Amino acid sequence: LDGKGIPINFFSDKNLRKGFAYSVDYDVVLRDILQNLGTQQNSVMIKGLLGYSASSPKYKFDKAVATKYFKQAWGGKVWSTGFTFPVFFNSGNSTRQRVLEMLKKNVESLNPKFKIEVKEIQFSQLLSQSAANKLTMWLCSWNADYPDPHTFAQPFLSSNGNYPQNMNYKNPTLDKLIDQAVAETNTATRVQLYQQISRSEERRVGK
Helix, strand or coil, rough: CCCCCCCCCHHHCHHHHHHHCCCCCHHHHHHHCCCCCCCCCCCCCCCCCCCCCCCCEEEEEEEEHHHHHHHHHHCCCCCCCCEEEEEEECCCCCHHHHHHHHHHHHHHCCCCCEEEEEEEECCHHHHHHHHHHCCEEECCCCCCCCEEEECHHHHHHCCCCCHHHHHCCCCCHHHHHHHHHHHCCCCCHHHHHHHHHHHHCCCCCCC
């Protein structure tokens, strides 16, 4: 962490992750980039599926809060030394490119020692390199395979899911809840389980 790159465990600091989360201008993404054709999620439980709750908190763009978390990251060393690293999008996807360029602008405006490089790679490379834990940060998407909350809970939150494996994320409590929810046959109980999963997620949002 010398300002010229980042260590392999850079994002293991929650303060750092929150700094980036509060640096995304979600209104700009929705209005200017997605042309009002999208919504900001507050959970992996999307509207219309079991477990969705409109009252769950959402991140918002707040440079002051982002600065606070960046100053706390890695005991203050991130703020004092800065960082330089690339972020990736798949070739030809101008929407993802614009989102990352917006993130770059916002983060770099907080501290002149913060440097982000937006890079374009083939989609096949993005998939293979993220699966091999060789990418720093990348922008991708997920489409439902079937209309059930498990098609979101498992890929995003389970230890053996697509994204958790790419990010080395493990949460035994969520693993147990996800296994219980997909095996449950009572709809009312499933709703309770997926709401519990959503509440576990909510703890990530907050100042």
